[in-house]
Amino acid sequence: MAWKKTKSGSRPKIYSVNIKGEKIYKLKEWKKNNPGKIYFDSDFERKSYLLLEAAGFNFEFQPTARELIPPLKSFALSKGKPIKLFRSSVRPLSYTMDFVVHCDNGTDIFLETKGYFTPESRIRFKLFQHSLEKNEMCLLIKQGAYKTPMENVKAVIKIINENFMNHEPKKLLRI
Secondary structure: OEEEOOOOOOOOEEEEEEOOOOEEOOHHHHHHHOOOOOEEOOHHHHHHHHHHHHOOOOEEEOOOOEEEEOOEEEEEEOOOOOOOEEEEEEOOEEEOOOEEEEOOOOOEEEEEEEOOOOHHHHHHHHHHHHOOOOOEEEEEEEOOOOOOHHHHHHHHHHHHHHHHOOOOOOOOOOO
16 A cells, blocks of 8 residues: 655555556545456556556466465453453465466466565565465565666566566566
8 A cells, every 4th residue: 555645743644546546545435436447555566567468468466365374273361351261263364466477388476566565564475485386486576676666577577578488578668
């Protein structure tokens, strides 16, 4: 989710963006009014989507979440008095990557676009990496390192074309 700068002391507003790059402040309402349309957690994610599309890749946006740790049975303490011990369950831990590119040679490359990595998402990403099978790999695309954030995405597209595809790469869009 992107953050809107606000006056100091006030809470920052979180927003998503639509395919045109327009900000969405009330996502629940937007989804109700735009069924079946895609939205992005950031403009960086949206521009990455457009570049992958322009490259002509067979890819999915937000593929099915992968369960990393199954649900567990556990114990917990009650909140009331007297305190009692009771059985509870812990929800499964899952992770959804931003994109998966299905390559010509049978490899699936998962791509995660990040501007900021929270400690929780960093752990989930590492667990996702641990869950990969032989024909899968994942790459983290950060918004830094090059002059513009999109240079990282273009570099990854070039690497995928050179190493995993059997066709001539298409010319990339200027974003």
